[in-house]
Amino acid sequence: MESELSEERAAFLARDYSRGFIQYCQFEAESVQRGRFQSRVHIQPHHRQQDGFIHAGVMATMADHTAGYSAFTIVSEEYQILTIEFKINFLRPGYGEALICDSRVIREGKQIIISESEVFDVTGETRTLTAKAMVTLMAVHKDRLSRKG
Amino acid sequence: MESELSEERAAFLARDYSRGFIQYCQFEAESVQRGRFQSRVHIQPHHRQQDGFIHAGVMATMADHTAGYSAFTIVSEEYQILTIEFKINFLRPGYGEALICDSRVIREGKQIIISESEVFDVTGETRTLTAKAMVTLMAVHKDRLSRKG
Amino acid sequence: MESELSEERAAFLARDYSRGFIQYCQFEAESVQRGRFQSRVHIQPHHRQQDGFIHAGVMATMADHTAGYSAFTIVSEEYQILTIEFKINFLRPGYGEALICDSRVIREGKQIIISESEVFDVTGETRTLTAKAMVTLMAVHKDRLSRKG
Amino acid sequence: MESELSEERAAFLARDYSRGFIQYCQFEAESVQRGRFQSRVHIQPHHRQQDGFIHAGVMATMADHTAGYSAFTIVSEEYQILTIEFKINFLRPGYGEALICDSRVIREGKQIIISESEVFDVTGETRTLTAKAMVTLMAVHKDRLSRKG
Numbered sequence: 001m002e003s004e005l006s007e008e009r010a011a012f013l014a015r016d017y018s019r020g021f022i023q024y025c026q027f028e029a030e031s032v033q034r035g036r037f038q039s040r041v042h043i044q045p046h047h048r049q050q051d052g053f054i055h056a057g058v059m060a061t062m063a064d065h066t067a068g069y070s071a072f073t074i075v076s077e078e079y080q081i082l083t084i085e086f087k088i089n090f091l092r093p094g095y096g097e098a099l100i101c102d103s104r105v106i107r108e109g110k111q112i113i114i115s116e117s118e119v120f121d122v123t124g125e126t127r128t129l130t131a132k133a134m135v136t137l138m139a140v141h142k143d144r145l146s147r148k149g
Numbered sequence: 150m151e152s153e154l155s156e157e158r159a160a161f162l163a164r165d166y167s168r169g170f171i172q173y174c175q176f177e178a179e180s181v182q183r184g185r186f187q188s189r190v191h192i193q194p195h196h197r198q199q200d201g202f203i204h205a206g207v208m209a210t211m212a213d214h215t216a217g218y219s220a221f222t223i224v225s226e227e228y229q230i231l232t233i234e235f236k237i238n239f240l241r242p243g244y245g246e247a248l249i250c251d252s253r254v255i256r257e258g259k260q261i262i263i264s265e266s267e268v269f270d271v272t273g274e275t276r277t278l279t280a281k282a283m284v285t286l287m288a289v290h291k292d293r294l295s296r297k298g
Numbered sequence: 299m300e301s302e303l304s305e306e307r308a309a310f311l312a313r314d315y316s317r318g319f320i321q322y323c324q325f326e327a328e329s330v331q332r333g334r335f336q337s338r339v340h341i342q343p344h345h346r347q348q349d350g351f352i353h354a355g356v357m358a359t360m361a362d363h364t365a366g367y368s369a370f371t372i373v374s375e376e377y378q379i380l381t382i383e384f385k386i387n388f389l390r391p392g393y394g395e396a397l398i399c400d401s402r403v404i405r406e407g408k409q410i411i412i413s414e415s416e417v418f419d420v421t422g423e424t425r426t427l428t429a430k431a432m433v434t435l436m437a438v439h440k441d442r443l444s445r446k447g
Numbered sequence: 448m449e450s451e452l453s454e455e456r457a458a459f460l461a462r463d464y465s466r467g468f469i470q471y472c473q474f475e476a477e478s479v480q481r482g483r484f485q486s487r488v489h490i491q492p493h494h495r496q497q498d499g500f501i502h503a504g505v506m507a508t509m510a511d512h513t514a515g516y517s518a519f520t521i522v523s524e525e526y527q528i529l530t531i532e533f534k535i536n537f538l539r540p541g542y543g544e545a546l547i548c549d550s551r552v553i554r555e556g557k558q559i560i561i562s563e564s565e566v567f568d569v570t571g572e573t574r575t576l577t578a579k580a581m582v583t584l585m586a587v588h589k590d591r592l593s594r595k596g
Contacts (some may be wrong), residue, residue, distance in 0.1 A: 020197045046172075047173075056214075060209045061207075084531070087237075087534055089234040106430065107387070134385060136387065238583065256539070260409075261436065263383075317496070318493065318494075319504055321493075322494075344470075346468065347466070354511050354512075355507065362504055385532065387532040
């Protein structure tokens with residue numbers, strides 16, 4: 001575990017956040033601190049279900065990925081983060097123009113890291129908690145990534 | 150609850166499966182029976198993470214949405230299905246050329262329906278279980294959808 | 299949903315908390331407010347595992363039952379509360395002389411209520427968060443309890 | 448990981464199962480195979496809630512502890528098993544004279560082991576699935592137990 005987060009590392013993690021599937025979903029990092037990571041997505045028609053609600057999968061993907069990056073803020077650069085499992089409750093339907101996800105580490109282990117993600121539905125100035133997740137993550141040294149377990 | 154699933158309803162659900170975010174993710178229905186729903190996605194670069202693994206969010210979205218459609222097969226047409234919560238364990242990384250999701254209803258309630266989803270990583274003829282989810286769903290009459298709860 | 303909690307009802311819930319298995323486990327109510335319930339157990343040898351840690355089942359039972367009573371504080375007297383599901387993360391082993399559980403409602407629905415429980419390990423004046431749970435509950439009218447679903 | 452389970456080790460695990468809180472709850476091992484563990488409890492008044500249903504905490508404790516012992520069957524004797532987290536769905540109320548819990552390892556990792564537990568309500572010859580859990584476990588070498596994480 002690292003006890004501080006350098007500006008350089010924070011900037012790297014913010015850029016690194018939006019690649020692959022996450023870039024395809026148009027999620028972007030908003031703020032990065034040690035043990036905490038926030039992200040945002042501007043909602044477009046392809047984030048919704050047929051009935052206009054924001055799809056649960058959008059919220060779940062955001063909750064998982066942002067939790068993973070909150071864990072990246074407490075480990076050194078040689079470590080990758082893998083999701084072991086997560087659980088998400090959908091508290092009320094999301095309708096809004098954006099989602100913000102706020103993830104915090106609640107258990108700092110050397111290997112097992114646990115984060116919580118709160119997903120807020122944003123309309124104008126109003127933020128409403130729409131989903132909440134608990135995410136179990138594992139820090140794996142890059143050299144051992146192929147031998148996970 | 151409906152005790153049978155008509156061919157017409159099964160065909161409707163198979164088409165209805167791929168809309169909004171799910172269409173954007175390119176997931177498609179594969180087979181539909183009463184209490185069971187299977188889907189598939191051909192993996193493309195935008196389904197992966199930076200390290201080449203299939204993103205956990207892809208599996209989670211598929212596990213949730215396919216579980217939801219397994220619940221649709223046991224309710225009558227006036228009901229919508231909402232996800233209350235789900236939990237997913239990632240058993241081993243997914244690398245393959247496709248994912249298949251197989252969802253089954255394990256509790257048929259009038260309101261509360263519980264389904265399990267198994268996500269398989271497919272390479273050639275080989276299928277490997279890569280993730281497993283338990284999903285709690287709620288059947289809500291269309292007329293009450295805005296008053297959920 | 300009830301918008302207030304009478305003193306009489308709070309006192310009833312505090313007494314009602316400790317019956318059956320919960321009485322056998324020696325858990326007791328500590329404080330009751332609308333949407334929040336706290337409980338305590340003085341740890342004895344039979345709450346531990348062979349290695350001296352407090353058993354995960356003790357924490358899970360306390361997290362579930364106290365969450366259920368937090369839900370009781372927001373419904374009227376004709377409703378019973380059933381647990382649909384819960385998920386609990388064990389953040390660090392519990393060794394102490396007591397556990398305190400603090401449960402709060404985070405979603406007030408007419409039927410579906412979601413609460414979080416935090417379980418603290420207590421030694422002298424020190425409280426350490428040892429486990430955290432998310433609990434999905436259902437309010438069922440007493441007349442319909444046998445027809446749950 | 449051990450590829451076989453000796454009779455001696457199986458007998459040890461069956462005895463070891465019922466200690467501390469588990470002995471207090473009167474749960475007993477029923478059968479032990481590599482990757483699988485079954486347990487039983489004869490239901491007494493102190494396992495119930497005030498309304499006569501078997502308490503959710505009884506099922507959760509059994510699901511967790513039996514899953515842990517299914518993991519013990521695949522590791523060598525120098526390893527202890529800790530529960531990282533679990534999630535349990537209550538499918539229907541339990542009323543019966545006994546519970547049986549059947550736990551199976553679904554992911555064999557060197558460190559992270561995932562098991563499923565099915566809890567059956569038993570009345571006469573009838574077994575009904577009453578709860579199902581997914582449990583994330585960690586194998587920790589005895590020498591490192593105090594430095595978990």
